Amino acid sequence: MPIEVVLPKVDMDMEAGVIAAWKVAEGAFVRTGDVLFEMETDKSMMEVESPGTGIIRGLAGITGEPIAVGTPVAWIDSEDASDPAPASPQPAQESAEVAPATNTPAANAAAAAAVSSADATSDSASSASLRATPSARRIARLRDVDLAAVTGSGPRGRIQAGDVEAFAGAGAPVDTAAAETGELVPFNSIRRLIAQRLSESARNAPHFYLTAQVEMTALRDAMQRPGPPLIESSGMKLSITLLLAHIAGRVLANHPRVNASVEGDAVRLHRHVNIGIAMDRDGDLFVPVLRNVDARTLADLAREFARLRQAVQSGTIMPSDLRGGTFTISNLGMYGVDAFTAIINPPESAILAVGQSVDTPVGRDGQVVLRPMATLSLSSDHRVIDGIVAARFMADLRRAIEHPEGML
Numbered sequence: 086m087p088i089e090v091v092l093p094k095v096d097m098d099m100e101a102g103v104i105a106a107w108k109v110a111e112g113a114f115v116r117t118g119d120v121l122f123e124m125e126t127d128k129s130m131m132e133v134e135s136p137g138t139g140i141i142r143g144l145a146g147i148t149g150e151p152i153a154v155g156t157p158v159a160w161i162d163s164e165d166a167s168d169p170a171p172a173s174p175q176p177a178q179e180s181a182e183v184a185p186a187t188n189t190p191a192a193n194a195a196a197a198a199a200v201s202s203a204d205a206t207s208d209s210a211s212s213a214s215l216r217a218t219p220s221a222r223r224i225a226r227l228r229d230v231d232l233a234a235v236t237g238s239g240p241r242g243r244i245q246a247g248d249v250e251a252f253a254g255a256g257a258p259v260d261t262a263a264a265e266t267g268e269l270v271p272f273n274s275i276r277r278l279i280a281q282r283l284s285e286s287a288r289n290a291p292h293f294y295l296t297a298q299v300e301m302t303a304l305r306d307a308m309q310r311p312g313p314p315l316i317e318s319s320g321m322k323l324s325i326t327l328l329l330a331h332i333a334g335r336v337l338a339n340h341p342r343v344n345a346s347v348e349g350d351a352v353r354l355h356r357h358v359n360i361g362i363a364m365d366r367d368g369d370l371f372v373p374v375l376r377n378v379d380a381r382t383l384a385d386l387a388r389e390f391a392r393l394r395q396a397v398q399s400g401t402i403m404p405s406d407l408r409g410g411t412f413t414i415s416n417l418g419m420y421g422v423d424a425f426t427a428i429i430n431p432p433e434s435a436i437l438a439v440g441q442s443v444d445t446p447v448g449r450d451g452q453v454v455l456r457p458m459a460t461l462s463l464s465s466d467h468r469v470i471d472g473i474v475a476a477r478f479m480a481d482l483r484r485a486i487e488h489p490e491g492m493l
Contacts, residue, residue, distance in 0.1 A: 088137040088161040090121060094154040095131065096404040101151040102126050104158065105273075108222070111144045115161065120217075122158075126404045129371070130275045137161045217244035218400050220367040223273055228253040243399065246367040275369045286431045290347075291467040294426050295475050299483045301442040301457040304328050307493045326362060326416045327383075327390050329439060332485045332492055334358045334378030337412055340478040342470050344411045346432040352469050353432075361410035361430060362390070364397045371397045372430055374410045383493060418442065424460035434469040438462040 092102050103125040109115055119135045139161040152158070215232045217225070221244045225232050228249065235252045237244035272280065308323050337344040337358045346353040358379040361372040373393035375386060396402040413430045418441035427438040438461070445458040461482070465475045485492065 087142070088139065089157050090136065090159040090161060092124070092152050092154050092156050092158055093133060095124075095126065096408070098408075099126060099154055099404065101153050103151055104145075104148045105130065106148060106222075107144065108132075109141050109144070111141060113141045115139065115141060125275075125278075129278075129402060129404050129407055130273070131403075132400065135161065215244060216242060218246060218367055220246040220273055220369065221249050224249045224253075224270075227268075227270065239399070273369070279370050282431060283428050286429050290429050290431065292426075292429065292464050293467050293472065293475075295463045295465070295472075295479050296424065297461050297463075297479050297483055298445075298458050299461050300447070300487050301325070301459050303487055303489050303493075305442070305457055307489065310493075323383075323387065324390075325418065325442070326414060326439070327387060328489075328493065329416070329437075329486070330360045330362060330375055330378060330390075330414055331383050331386055332489055333412070333414065333437065333482060334360060334375075334381075335492055336478065336482045336485050338379040339481065340474070342474050343435050343465070343478045345434045345469050346411060347434065347466065347469060348432065352434075355411045357411075359409050359411045361407075361413040361433075362393070363413060363415035363427075364394060366397050366400070371402060371407065372410060372413060373397060373402060373406045374408065376409065413437070414439065418459065424462060426462050427464050429464050429466055434466040435475070436464045438464065 092104070095102075105123040105125045107122045108120045109122075115121065115135045116138045117135055120132045121135050121141075122133050124131055124133050142160045142162050143157075145158040147158075216237065216239075217232055217235075218239070221235075222232065224230070224246050225235070230249055230253050232244060232249070235244050235248050236242075238248050239245045304325060307328060308325070337360075341354040342352075344355055344358055346355065357377045359374050359376045360378045361374045364371045364373065373396070375389055375393070378386065381389075393402070393406060396406065410430060410433060412433060413427075413436040415427045415436060416439040417425060418439055420441075422440050423443065424440040425438050427436045429436050440460040440462075442457040442459045444455045446453050447456045447458065448454075449456070461479070463475055463479055
């Protein structure tokens with residue numbers, strides 16, 4: 086019996102999605118779990134897998150245009166099945182969130198995605214069945230690399246972008262012209278979303294910045310104190326980022342303006358603290374959200390943090406995990422970065438940038454001693470937060486980090 090392939094609904098608020106690229110062609114043989122196409126939502130890019138085994142029939146070649154969830158986009162036929170044609174994909178209704186294609190930069194980007202997807206449909210069925218990230222598949226097409234020859238370093242052998250780059254660099258001949266001009270790599274769907282959202286934030290939100298030097302002795306000690314039960318229950322070790330999120334959640338509960346979002350000409354003061362944690366996968370930025378941080382235990386947050394990090398790295402993060410943030414933390418200290426300022430993640434009103442801890446001479450009780458110090462930078466939206474409001478939050482956050490008794 087033919088199996089209908091529909092555009093899936095992966096989030097409660099989702100009404101439409103965009104097929105960024107097909108990974109199979111009409112008439113291709115697929116197995117359950119093979120990647121059929123890449124789907125773009127308003128916050129993420131995800132791979133949609135085959136719900137059955139058989140031959141792809143009636144494939145809808147539409148890419149780069151909004152399609153209503155639940156719309157059939159292909160069928161999977163067994164060997165003795167008939168060959169029905171799917172209903173024509175219904176474009177999503179015009180709305181503020183998803184607009185129909187017009188002669189705009191967004192439409193041009195969609196057209197570019199459609200051109201790139203034409204190359205994707207020529208991939209063999211065996212290549213489509215390999216476990217590989219969307220960026221790895223894109224780079225493989227650009228570098229003319231057979232994914233079947235690449236060894237994956239990701240979870241369950243999943244091929245990462247770096248695996249393809251390493252393979253291509255190891256055996257590719259030197260192209261003198263390309264070496265002189267450099268390589269032109271088009272934005273993928275995730276990078277286009279990042280560019281759009283952060284450009285809007287930098288353009289619309291009047292940013293101002295406060296910086297503080299914070300002693301990290303207590304957090305370093307806390308990293309050593311928790312016993313095996315916490316580590317066993319969470320599946321991971323504690324990190325500075327997790328401890329900062331736990332503490333910041335308590336502090337933000339007393340600073341509603343910093344834990345707020347802009348909605349048109351109004352400010353939404355949130356009842357709970359949902360902290361987004363900036364993470365990277367293959368050079369793309371993801372900000373999964375830890376929810377109700379102000380009310381959850383450290384062990385509970387550790388378990389959820391481990392789940393979100395694994396989902397990002399494996400490419401299985403859901404759009405619902407990326408929604409609803411009220412504040413964001415971006416920690417680059419593990420890369421040796423001393424200090425930086427970050428762009429606010431809209432519609433939030435603030436983001437905390439964290440640098441590395443460095444043993445620094447400081448004055449304590451009339452003596453110069455070494456203490457682990459880190460630079461924390463708060464970017465604030467001046468439409469919502471005034472300087473004194475941000476300064477009070479930073480003062481309370483520093484006290485809580487340096488004296489976290491009762492929190493950890």
